[in-house]
Amino acid sequence: MRIVVDAMGSDNHPKPDVAGSVLAAREYGDTIILVGDEMLIHTELSTYDTKRLSIEVVNAKQTIEMDDKPSQVIREKPDSSMHIGINMVKNGMADAFVTAGNTGAALGIAMLRGVGLGRIPGVKRPALGVNFPTPERPFLIDNGANADCKPEYLLQFGLMGSIYVERVLGTVNPRVALISNGEEEGKGNTLIQEAAPLLANSGLNFIGNIEPKEFMRGVADVAVADGFTGNILMKTAEAVSSYMAELIRTYMKANPITALGGLLSRSVFSQVKAHLDPDEVGGAPLLGVNGPIIIGHGRSNEVAIKHAIGQARLIVQNDVVETIAARIQGSGST
Amino acid sequence: MRIVVDAMGSDNHPKPDVAGSVLAAREYGDTIILVGDEMLIHTELSTYDTKRLSIEVVNAKQTIEMDDKPSQVIREKPDSSMHIGINMVKNGMADAFVTAGNTGAALGIAMLRGVGLGRIPGVKRPALGVNFPTPERPFLIDNGANADCKPEYLLQFGLMGSIYVERVLGTVNPRVALISNGEEEGKGNTLIQEAAPLLANSGLNFIGNIEPKEFMRGVADVAVADGFTGNILMKTAEAVSSYMAELIRTYMKANPITALGGLLSRSVFSQVKAHLDPDEVGGAPLLGVNGPIIIGHGRSNEVAIKHAIGQARLIVQNDVVETIAARIQGSGST
Numbered sequence: 219m220r221i222v223v224d225a226m227g228s229d230n231h232p233k234p235d236v237a238g239s240v241l242a243a244r245e246y247g248d249t250i251i252l253v254g255d256e257m258l259i260h261t262e263l264s265t266y267d268t269k270r271l272s273i274e275v276v277n278a279k280q281t282i283e284m285d286d287k288p289s290q291v292i293r294e295k296p297d298s299s300m301h302i303g304i305n306m307v308k309n310g311m312a313d314a315f316v317t318a319g320n321t322g323a324a325l326g327i328a329m330l331r332g333v334g335l336g337r338i339p340g341v342k343r344p345a346l347g348v349n350f351p352t353p354e355r356p357f358l359i360d361n362g363a364n365a366d367c368k369p370e371y372l373l374q375f376g377l378m379g380s381i382y383v384e385r386v387l388g389t390v391n392p393r394v395a396l397i398s399n400g401e402e403e404g405k406g407n408t409l410i411q412e413a414a415p416l417l418a419n420s421g422l423n424f425i426g427n428i429e430p431k432e433f434m435r436g437v438a439d440v441a442v443a444d445g446f447t448g449n450i451l452m453k454t455a456e457a458v459s460s461y462m463a464e465l466i467r468t469y470m471k472a473n474p475i476t477a478l479g480g481l482l483s484r485s486v487f488s489q490v491k492a493h494l495d496p497d498e499v500g501g502a503p504l505l506g507v508n509g510p511i512i513i514g515h516g517r518s519n520e521v522a523i524k525h526a527i528g529q530a531r532l533i534v535q536n537d538v539v540e541t542i543a544a545r546i547q548g549s550g551s552t
Numbered sequence: 553m554r555i556v557v558d559a560m561g562s563d564n565h566p567k568p569d570v571a572g573s574v575l576a577a578r579e580y581g582d583t584i585i586l587v588g589d590e591m592l593i594h595t596e597l598s599t600y601d602t603k604r605l606s607i608e609v610v611n612a613k614q615t616i617e618m619d620d621k622p623s624q625v626i627r628e629k630p631d632s633s634m635h636i637g638i639n640m641v642k643n644g645m646a647d648a649f650v651t652a653g654n655t656g657a658a659l660g661i662a663m664l665r666g667v668g669l670g671r672i673p674g675v676k677r678p679a680l681g682v683n684f685p686t687p688e689r690p691f692l693i694d695n696g697a698n699a700d701c702k703p704e705y706l707l708q709f710g711l712m713g714s715i716y717v718e719r720v721l722g723t724v725n726p727r728v729a730l731i732s733n734g735e736e737e738g739k740g741n742t743l744i745q746e747a748a749p750l751l752a753n754s755g756l757n758f759i760g761n762i763e764p765k766e767f768m769r770g771v772a773d774v775a776v777a778d779g780f781t782g783n784i785l786m787k788t789a790e791a792v793s794s795y796m797a798e799l800i801r802t803y804m805k806a807n808p809i810t811a812l813g814g815l816l817s818r819s820v821f822s823q824v825k826a827h828l829d830p831d832e833v834g835g836a837p838l839l840g841v842n843g844p845i846i847i848g849h850g851r852s853n854e855v856a857i858k859h860a861i862g863q864a865r866l867i868v869q870n871d872v873v874e875t876i877a878a879r880i881q882g883s884g885s886t
Binding site: 484485 | 621656686696699700731733734736739740741742744763764765767768769778779780781783784785787788789790791792793795796799800803804806809810812813814815816817818819820821823824827828
């Protein structure tokens with residue numbers, strides 16, 4: 219298997235991107251193609267023993283930054299590592315693309331005519347999935363690719379999410395739910411009210427509407443939302459957990475007794491962090507495009523990059539793209 | 553001032569509802585009218601010294617429960633404490649209504665023709681506001697009254713929220729923002745993109761779009777969202793903070809060292825709880841109806857009920873309803 223990794227993706231690129239690729243090459247034995255500034259990549263690579271590893275380097279003359287405006291760089295940086303990496307998958311020179319870079323740019327380039335992979339035939343809108351970090355790892359789709367959605371899109375998100383968690387995470391007959399502001403009569407907006415019967419009649423294991431509380435606790439394996447709502451939910455969860463962690467740190471330090479208490483209970487906080495830290499869960503698969511793409515967090519460290527590469531290879535190995543293509547056609551939902 | 557309180561509202565009614573009313577009558581010197589099952593109310597009242605307090609009791613033969621379906625009880629329980637209480641405000645027999653009961657029912661009865669208060673002329677949709685519990689107490693509007701919104705509704709939510717925080721919380725020239733999934737170009741759904749220029753040209757102190765992180769930290773005084781998004785945000789915040797508190801408790805108890813650590817740092821957790829606990833912030837004003845209504849949390853204790861009554865009297869004292877009426881007419885946004 220050949221996986222192309224954006225060496226210029228993460229906030230601290232190329233360090234964690236290269237380091238994670240080395241880890242992945244070592245652990246999985248696949249070929250990793252690092253794309254980016256070749257001087258920087260070689261310098262970084264030279265700090266590792268890569269003799270028995272299959273690592274290639276492809277130069278890219280441009281780099282997309284986190285604060286670049288997606289609509290601009292998609293056109294104005296055609297030689298970026300993202301353009302080249304995604305295009306290699308399109309042209310069959312690689313099996314999957316992994317980046318920890320600018321999400322909006324990755325979405326745009328994935329869909330860019332002539333360069334990107336485009337949609338799987340029948341898919342109305344590709345969507346970004348993400349595993350919530352609680353132990354049940356519930357999968358949320360869409361996490362921000364589509365701010366405005368129609369009920370049919372949500373139906374397809376449910377189908378694509380279901381295939382992903384079944385194939386990649388091994389969940390049998392995944393439970394699918396819609397994120398709503400309540401399960402009762404009259405709750406949900408028009409979008410949710412119209413999507414619910416579509417999902418109920420889809421053959422998916424649709425369990426109805428759930429609230430954020432149930433989502434977090436893994437009541438469903440796949441939670442479907444429009445990209446605006448999904449993104450607000452994920453960002454709120456992240457904001458509250460880091461705010462709470464910060465408050466605890468501040469108040470612990472405020473006097474010697476609580477500081478001692480904090481010291482003795484330190485292990486508790488690393489355990490809690492693991493349950494609520496998005497860094498623990500690898501990258502977000504972009505489902506519905508005609509090839510495997512994983513988008514990691516900008517803050518990714520080398521382990522997160524390795525995990526994202528691991529996810530990409532599971533998508534390839536388990537024919538997720540092909541299965542989505544077959545079932546979208548068969549579902550009559552196109 | 554005469555404030556009518558739903559004695560049958562909270563999950564543990566009538567205990568906290570009556571106790572909170574006694575506290576309020578004592579502290580504010582206003583007349584409190586308790587409406588509900590008069591036998592139960594008198595039994596509860598008899599446990600307090602109410603000699604010098606102005607407390608009246610009005611009987612209601614029906615009680616709306618938390619799990620009652622709003623659309624049913626609005627028609628089928630016309631003699632409920634909510635119907636009678638809200639109708640007393642409509643008929644000028646009281647100045648404001650406070651309940652910790654079923655939110656959907658309260659919204660419906662407030663708007664019920666012939667019984668409820670109806671809308672302030674020119675208001676398109678009444679909306680539910682809520683203060684987030686972080687120290688800056690940012691005000692979110694709408695927290696669930698309107699799952700589907702048009703840009704003009706969001707403009708009015710911004711205006712009503714601005715008047716509320718100015719008049720009741722004393723915030724000078726409140727900063728108004730839209731909740732969005734990012735501040736950058738192309739972010740936000742169509743609703744947000746269309747509402748933003750309306751707010752920018754409204755004469756309000758509109759500061760643009762903010763993410764949940766900024767909202768929590770009080771970057772804006774008034775954060776505007778459709779009721780679906782606002783409710784998902786609030787429910788996610790509540791779910792994450794109680795999940796995290798539960799995890800910390802569980803892991804602390806897991807061994808003697810961390811348990812000791814937990815004991816020593818116990819004060820930290822009550823401080824943190826105060827910053828993230830919705831019980832700390834009183835009730836939610838229903839803005840846009842033609843009279844003051846405060847809806848408290850079902851879990852309200854007596855202090856929360858007293859706070860909700862305190863909010864209601866500030867709304868009356870500071871002419872919030874009248875100011876909204878005047879400025880909605882003047883804004884040309886009707």
